[in-house]
Amino acid sequence: MRTLYHLPLSPFCRKVRLMLYEKKLEVGLKVERVWEQRDAFLALNPAASVPVLIEEDESIVVGHYAIVEYLEAAYTDVFLSPRSLPEKNEMRRLVSWFDEKFYKEVSGVVLHEKIEKHQEKQGFPDAKLIRQALARLPEHMDYIAWLVENRNWLAGEELTIADLAAAAHLSCLDYFGDVPWNRFPATKEWYMRLKSRPAFRPILEDRVPAFPSTDLYKELDF
Amino acid sequence: MRTLYHLPLSPFCRKVRLMLYEKKLEVGLKVERVWEQRDAFLALNPAASVPVLIEEDESIVVGHYAIVEYLEAAYTDVFLSPRSLPEKNEMRRLVSWFDEKFYKEVSGVVLHEKIEKHQEKQGFPDAKLIRQALARLPEHMDYIAWLVENRNWLAGEELTIADLAAAAHLSCLDYFGDVPWNRFPATKEWYMRLKSRPAFRPILEDRVPAFPSTDLYKELDF
Numbered sequence: 375m376r377t378l379y380h381l382p383l384s385p386f387c388r389k390v391r392l393m394l395y396e397k398k399l400e401v402g403l404k405v406e407r408v409w410e411q412r413d414a415f416l417a418l419n420p421a422a423s424v425p426v427l428i429e430e431d432e433s434i435v436v437g438h439y440a441i442v443e444y445l446e447a448a449y450t451d452v453f454l455s456p457r458s459l460p461e462k463n464e465m466r467r468l469v470s471w472f473d474e475k476f477y478k479e480v481s482g483v484v485l486h487e488k489i490e491k492h493q494e495k496q497g498f499p500d501a502k503l504i505r506q507a508l509a510r511l512p513e514h515m516d517y518i519a520w521l522v523e524n525r526n527w528l529a530g531e532e533l534t535i536a537d538l539a540a541a542a543h544l545s546c547l548d549y550f551g552d553v554p555w556n557r558f559p560a561t562k563e564w565y566m567r568l569k570s571r572p573a574f575r576p577i578l579e580d581r582v583p584a585f586p587s588t589d590l591y592k593e594l595d596f
Numbered sequence: 597m598r599t600l601y602h603l604p605l606s607p608f609c610r611k612v613r614l615m616l617y618e619k620k621l622e623v624g625l626k627v628e629r630v631w632e633q634r635d636a637f638l639a640l641n642p643a644a645s646v647p648v649l650i651e652e653d654e655s656i657v658v659g660h661y662a663i664v665e666y667l668e669a670a671y672t673d674v675f676l677s678p679r680s681l682p683e684k685n686e687m688r689r690l691v692s693w694f695d696e697k698f699y700k701e702v703s704g705v706v707l708h709e710k711i712e713k714h715q716e717k718q719g720f721p722d723a724k725l726i727r728q729a730l731a732r733l734p735e736h737m738d739y740i741a742w743l744v745e746n747r748n749w750l751a752g753e754e755l756t757i758a759d760l761a762a763a764a765h766l767s768c769l770d771y772f773g774d775v776p777w778n779r780f781p782a783t784k785e786w787y788m789r790l791k792s793r794p795a796f797r798p799i800l801e802d803r804v805p806a807f808p809s810t811d812l813y814k815e816l817d818f
Contacts, residue, residue, distance in 0.1 A: 419689075420739070421697050433682055437696070440688035443665075448681060459670060460655055466662035467641075474659070475643050517642070 379406040379415065379426040382580040383489055383549060385481055386438040386473070387425045388542035393445050393535065395573035397452045401427075409494045438473075442535060454535050465529040468521075468536035472543050476514055481543040483507035488550060489585065508552055515553075519560035527564075541568045545577055551588035555596060562596075570594055601628040601637065601648040604802040605711055605771060607703055608660040608695070609647045610764035615667050615757065617795035619674045623649075631716045660695075664757060676757050687751040690743075690758035694765050698736055703765040705729035710772060711807065730774055737775075741782035749786075763790045767799055773810035777818060784818075792816055 378394065378401050380387035394401045406415055408422050419426045419436045427435040427444075435441045446455055455462055484507050487499040518540060521528050529536040544565065547553050555562040568574055578592040590596040600616065600623050602609035616623045628637055630644050641648045641658045649657040649666075657663045668677055677684055706729050709721040740762060743750050751758040766787065769775050777784040790796055800814040812818040 421689075421693055423697070433685075435685045436689040437692040439661075439692045440685045443688060444681060444685055447684075459666060462669075463655075463657045463662045463666055466665060467643075467658040470659040470661045471643055473661075475645070 375400055375402050376430050377402045377404055377428040379404050379418070379428075380424050381405060381408070382582050383485060383546050383585070384424060385477065385485075385539075385543040385546050388545060388577055389473075389535070389539045390425045390427070390438055390441050390445075391577065392538040392542060392573055393442060393454060395576060396454060396533075396538070396571075397445060397449050399445070399449060407493070409490075442469075446535070454533070454538070456530060456532065456534060461530060465534045465536045468528050469539045471517075472536075472539045476540075476543050479510045480507050480514065481546055484550075484552060485546060489582075492584065511547070511553070512557070515558040515561045518564060519558055522564045523560050537564075537568060541565065541574075549580070549582075549585075549587045549591050551590065566594065566596075569596075597622055597624050598652050599624045599626055599650040601626050601640070601650075602646050603627060603630070604804050605707060605768050605807070606646060607699065607707075607761075607765040607768050610767060610799055611695075611757070611761045612647045612649070612660055612663050612667075613799065614760040614764060614795055615664060615676060617798060618676060618755075618760070618793075619667060619671050621667070621671060629715070631712075664691075668757070676755070676760070678752060678754065678756060683752060687756045687758045690750050691761045693739075694758075694761045698762075698765050701732045702729045702736065703768055706772075706774065707768060711804075714806065733769070733775070734779070737780040737783045740786060741780055744786045745782050759786075759790060763787065763796075771802070771804075771807075771809045771813050773812065788816065788818075791818075 376399065378387070378390065380391065380403055382405065391401075391403075406412070406424050406426075408415070408424055411422055415426075416422055418428070418434055421436070423437065425438055425441055427441050429435065435444050446453070455465055484504055487504050487507075491497055491499060518528065525531065527533045527537050528540060544553055555565065569578070581587065598621065600609070600612065602613065602625055604627065613623075613625075628634070628646050628648070630637070630646055633644055637648075638644055640650070640656055643658070645659065647660055647663055649663050651657065657666050668675070677687055706726055709726050713719055713721060740750065747753065749755045749759050750762060766775055777787070791800070803809065
């Protein structure tokens with residue numbers, strides 16, 4: 375069986391896991407504590423980062439960019455991208471919105487302060503930085519709302535990798551109860567649709583030692 | 597003619613420019629001072645980031661991820677990717693190495709301190725952060741050397757987007773004379789090969805007001 379080296383609260387690993395589950399590809403998960411720089415893992419990926427996918431034929435695919443493009447090209451029973459180039463451009467624009475802009479402004483800051491500092495023994499979370507990052511969340515919630523009020527899913531009529539990327543980032547914040555869903559009903563409705571999909575269930579079962587999730591994290595009625 | 601909104605010392609814009617030039621696609625460049633949040637530009641890209649490509653048919657492609665994949669799919673006279681999936685995975689692994697790891701550890705820090713802070717009126721460069729970032733440069737120079745001692749170009753026998761991404765980041769540091777080329781002869785030889793290509797010439801002509809380049813920046817014998 376294929377194996378994914380991952381971290382449960384990494385948005386980039388969650389995006390890949392959601393793709394694997396939506397495509398109904400069986401995968402065994404291994405948590406890789408990348409900060410320990412394990413020799414056997416560095417041999418797979420000298421960048422010492424996750425996700426890393428080991429395929430059934432033992433081939434190695436390193437990093438979310440390579441894995442996402444690879445899965446979409448290699449497994450075509452379930453497509454998670456539109457077919458035309460302009461629509462692909464729009465989907466990739468939105469993937470970058472979340473993987474670059476949202477990560478830099480919101481999720482990357484919060485996850486670094488709350489989790490990475492603890493894991494890497496870099497001291498305590500900086501409450502001011504977390505507050506500043508979460509203060510930027512509403513503009514992104516509004517943008518999602520605007521998109522899904524004009525389209526069925528973020529990039530158009532069909533579910534695509536853009537939805538999975540956005541949900542991957544938001545679900546990591548939601549684990550800590552940091553998403554004010556009730557102030558953004560259209561965004562909440564979109565997230566409820568994703569959360570109800572079978573592919574989302576394993577994400578909702580994630581539990582990270584030392585970091586309890588909120589009670590509503592796994593509830594479909596939140 | 598197509599138009600690229602860009603910033604001269606953005607590694608992500610330089611990667612796209614190098615692709616356009618290697619593919620011999622004519623493009624007019626417009627410098628976009630993204631921090632000014634110009635309304636007409638926000639209408640093109642609400643993320644207020646560059647690069648943004650306007651095609652000859654007026655279609656808009658936003659962000660380096662979308663543009664890179666789009667150019668490679670739409671213009672096939674000159675390929676800048678290998679053909680097989682395992683080789684594409686290796687190329688994309690290396691693109692991520694530079695666009696994520698190298699940017700986070702080295703180029704992103706240096707460029708933020710030296711340029712972005714000045715542009716956004718956020719105060720003076722932090723010399724300690726610059727020193728710490730540049731202290732991580734040698735491990736990356738060694739990694740490039742190791743790759744090109746085992747292969748012709750970074751991802752294999754042919755020049756690919758991995759070389760362009762790596763050169764885009766290094767060339768921004770080189771603009772300030774921050775790359776110790778002579779300590780890394782194999783890496784220097786690889787960069788000389790890139791620098792000698794016609795596609796590199798416009799990059800070497802870049803001049804940014806308020807930031808003079810070093811004398812050796814545009815020299816092929818450096």
